[in-house]
Amino acid sequence: MWGRLWCLLLSVLTATAVPGPSPRRPSRELDATPRMTIPYEELSGTRHFKGPAQNYSTLLLEEASARLLVGARGALFSLNARDIGDGAHKEIHWEASPEMQSKCHQKGKNNQTECFNHVRLLQRLNATHLYACGTHAFQPLCAAIDAEAFTLPTSFEEGKEKCPYDPARGFTGLIIDGGLYTATRYEFRSIPDIRRSRHPHSLRTEEAPMHWLNDAEFVFSILVRESEASAVGDDDKVYYFFTERAAEEGSASFAQSRSSHRVARVARVCKGDLGGRKILQKKWTSFLKARLICHIPQYETLRGVCSLDADTSARTHFYAAFTLTTQWKTLEASAICRYDLTEVQAVFAGPYMEYQDGVRRWGRYEGGVPEPRPGSCITDSLRSQGYNSSQDLPSLVLDFVKLHPLMARPVVPTRGRPLLLKRSVRYTHLTGTPVTTPAGPTYDLLFLSTADGWIHKAVVLGSGMHIIEETQVFKKPQSVENLVISPKQHSLYVGAPSGVIQLPLSSCSRYRSCYDCILARDPCCGWDPSTHACMETTTATANRTALIQDIERGNRGCEGNRDTGPPPPPMKTRTVLRGDDVLLPCDQPSNLARASWRLNGSVGLSDGQGGYRVGVDGLLVTDTQPEHSGSYECFAEENGLRTLLTSYSLVGWPEPGPAKVPSASDPSVSSPGQLVLLRGRACRSRWPQCHRPLHGPCAGWS
Template sequence: MWGRLWPLLLGVLAATAVPGPSLRRPSLELDATPRMTISYEELSGTRYFQAQAQNYSTLLLEEASARLLVGARGALFSLSAQDIGDGAHKEIHWEASPEMQSKCHQKGKNNLTECFNHVRFLQRLNATHLYACGTHAFQPLCAAIDAEAFTLPSSFEEGKEKCPYDPARGFTGLVIDGGLYTATRYEFRSIPDIRRSRHPHALRTEEAPVHWLNDAEFVFSVLVRESEASVVGDDDKVYYFFTERAAAEEGSSSFSPSRSSHRVARVARVCKGDLGGKKILQKKWTSFLKARLICHIPQYEKLRGVCSLDAERAAHTRFYAAFSLTTQWKTLEASAICRFDLAEVQAVFSGPYMEYQDGARRWGRYEGGVPEPRPGSCITDPLRSRGFNSSQDLPSLVLDFVKLHPLMARPVVPTRGRPLLLKRNVRYTHLTAIPVSTPAGLTYDLLFLGTADGWIHKAVVLGPGVHIIEETQVFREPQSVDNLVISPRQHSLYVGTPSGVIQLPLSTCFRYQSCYDCILARDPYCSWNPSNHSCVATTTTTANRTSLIQDIERGNRGCEGSSRTGPLPTLKTRSVLQGDNVLLPCDQPSNLARALWLLNGSRSLSDGQDGYRVGVDGLLVTDTQPEHSGSYGCFAEENGLRTLLASYSLTVRPATPAPAPQAPATKEARLAPDVKLLYVLAIAALGGLCLILAFSLLYVACLRRGGRGHRRKYSLGRAGRAGGSAVQLQTVSGQCPGEEDEGDEGEGAGGLEGSCLQIIPGEGAPAPPPPPPPPPPAELTNGLVALPSRLRRMNGSSYVLLRQSGDGVPTGPCSFAEELSRILEKRKHTQLVEQLDESAV
């Protein structure tokens, strides 16, 4: 039902939200399916690092030294970026003392998760030292670490101005020209803040009369060097991405939750050269501005992760953001991926402002005049020529305006007005991206998306959407992906998780065995090499790049030559009796492919017609007839291409053999009886043995009980065993009659009722075990195992349960399973002896 309501509900939510981007495609078209699924058992080229620590969530890659630095709970690690699992790593133990942990616990914090030193910040400080900060049991500390020796210093710095107290609090930080730019909720019960420390001019956000940040959870920050190639001498800027509680004007939709719980995504910026005000906004940002980010459903999206590309070149800078979409009814959950260009963000920050209207107690668009220089702008060459050499030279009128108007009126909408991807039942937790150049000279953005249950989605951005190349399960047990870092030099993706760090190759081109597979994948890293007929990584191959075959845009051109499509599958033969069922396996490696079966090269087989059932794992032919004989081909149809995956030759033999000639039968003919006759003979033999054993047991028990004055109470087992509970054995196909023998009145549960036999361990000598059942028949040529019985193990006793229909032909396992389930349900409360050594049929 939800599958049909999904597009309608998303459309209603989008229509009732605040004005934003309008979708030009149905929502279902945005829900891309990963082409390949790689399970944990199929991983290749993976390396792991795991130590005694936990929460390996802080990663810093240094390409020049080929080191991956990791911050975890109570430890820091320096790993080889080439192979993180080579064992030649360096480690720093940085635990909170027992006294600090005790004080943390006394504050009401969890001493199993929170009262530790969680390393939340790890950046390069200068040419010789790293800078790290940890929560330190809710008393943050920071340290300058010698990068070469990788040891802690003798003294530490106070961290309450630089690092969050709470290890679960959103946090982001950068070291820029020796200054520390961080954003989080710092003190124990403080409001969130964007601060600059370790700088001659320490700055922070304003709190009164308007809070610039409202219960913000920070996700990401990046320095964009807008001063590079700037014709006006613009300043570099730091952009912050976060989620915060909505302003009053943003929670007015009738479909939205209450204003106290409604949260929106934001982007904010500050100028790197900001020095604060001289009299107004002293030690406060004079360039702080924020705007709303809208991806798909404004009222129900929460920012989860952001990454940036080409931040060194402002004109080409772009951001990719992951949002989680959850309605207030918690009935639908999805994720959306949107792209935002820096030019659009700059245009919004150059647009109209919002202001808080005291009378209406809400935010509204500011319609008054804007003072000069423009509030919130950085110092440029034109401003310097007018005497404004720094933010401390700005007029009081401008600074007063900045205090009251931090919010922009227009939202930042995604590129082309719609998301790139909308994925149902998936929660993305982190993402990273890298531009990849192809042999044709084009460049594509490649995204890696981590999920909350431990999967990595690899996707390439193609115009208005994305193509998910593959989904990879990187954990045997589900756990969250906390961080992702790409190393182009090592051709590796590093995954930070609660239990360790994983290193994955950026591409696994060897998985594609044919030219069709290689180009259908549309992986910018993979190309088909026609000289050696293999799919190769474009970053590692020595072949002429111009000779490589690749089609990222369409994914179906270049393999027209038959010599380049890969080897043909081996022809397999199947021979079955008329009336039997036969399964022809055919595994579709691509989730986007459609299975197509052709009979004798021309007739297309449809599901449900003429006894054919087309499934994801093959073709099932039921009640085979002579006309089913022929050549079967299994094809994968994908993106306009047809690839042969499996080929079969099926022969249906008559069920009744033709009259044999009078010549003496050969040994082979005598050894080939009808399979059904074998079943009937085997069951008849077992039934006869059961009857003989039953009569023997009854006879022995009657003789024994006759001497004691008891009637119709039978027991088996070791002498002297007492306290055993009754185990009831009855035929599978019949129900026990409720009538009791007139002579058995008063014997209660110990009597024999109808055809039911109770075996009570504890009396008599053990009966001889019955002969073992015949071994099950080997797999037949039709791919199905026909076994008319099931073996169930119970406390050391093996019960072989058989059923025959009225005509003596074994019934199918489905009806047997249903009847067995009913009997076991009746006996599930029966208490069995721990060492029951009798076997009964």
């Protein structure tokens, strides 16, 4: 049933994809399987921090001082980024008073979750101070904190214009050159807004004659230094990513659900915007927004965004995680798309939309566009014409901006399609970093968190993604609330309800052979032929250029290397009575590997042929006969490479009388648990008592 529904969902994904280059492979192949699964019990190199607080949701990494600053519910912490669990942390208790909590509860708020001081903003204010804002039991407060002493000041600032009341409300905030740029729904019943405060020219989005934002939930914001090395004297810009209630026209199904349909957006403002002199006074004159499409516009919800190379605008690009939910509701998938800044800029330089009163909907604007171009930043060309700031812009231009905040063209992903579709997974956050390999190419390494607290590590390979591993970060499932990468510390920091976890960006020692190392396709790992070990490329003491990697294909470079695969264990002897069933275990090292079995070095064994059943845990020989005796070899086949994992010598005994199943003390059994013998066809009913119930090779066999 599930398989049929998923195929139907994939057909919807394909049929409703945005226009773009034809995919080179069907959507089904985008459903990547993580190569390795690392359960919680097998984690290594992790460090933990848990203080007297909950909801460690706000993280600020300061690489220069090697500090990880954390905002939680009722507290702030300053941790050693090298080892967050070393015990040498500083902490600030910043609770809402019992009186404030009581008032919050009297307003109908939840005194178990909402009526606390949830720290939502934590940014560097200047060389000496940090700036933090908290919900403070639905009466937000902000504070300038001495970074060195790490203590609260004696006085606080009103936070209702800077921080949301509701701790669950989408929020993003940046401090840029002393100015505070925030986006959220601030007060309890207020409309969403993008604001700049703590600045000589405080600005906000327009509310009349139309709202520029419609029930928006903000996900991410980033400053892009587009002024640096600009040939036209351009301005820096702040980009905002959010979802909101749709307003523009669309397909028939879109029109029918217009009241509740939500879409993903990207908006931008100019850092040098001063607002208008008379029109748009104290309002943005550079606000523009555009539709952000990943794959199936009717069913996608933006969950998380990260940016790479934001300091160099020519290379800036974004990765976004979407949840894809169909009308069946129970079928859920996630998609990852990449967007280049150049494409976003092109959309903002394109045609506008306008609200058409006659048909009461938005449509493409076909009239003339005034000069200077509405919504643009002040450049050298405009300064030469006497427009030195936004306050010099003509009224005609500002009137146009008020009525045309939406662009007609959507922003489509690079190459017109997602990098990844993943079924039965809801990604919630993502972060990434570029990794330059010893051979020269640079790859984007992404970390994605799931709703149940797993972390997927993936590398972007041209038109797709390879998921290197999935890691169970928590013993009990819980949501991930933030992800931050430190390339300098080679660490990933995970903020969660119960605390903060520090994970290494790579664990190359996990790969024991040359084949295993290159099959991982981890840009942080390379095989060192001189030490016969998989090394981290950033810390290898040997010549980095001698390390063997094959990120693109994942199967070349180990030819002629004597460390291609792990040394197989000695051949095991297995004895079985005639007519009995026997399992020859063979655990595959990778989720992408396929088991292949050979008898007597040449005969390939296939599932269902000659009494053989090939399962995820090994080879089951049913109703054993004398002709089943011989030498059995189990190989792992992955990406064109084959590695011998284990071998058995199977000896069949005649049945002299009433058969008995050999026990673990039988001399023919080398160690307990390595041999499973079941009488006749009993495997189908007794397997749960004989082997792991979730992975038994009898599961699903008839």
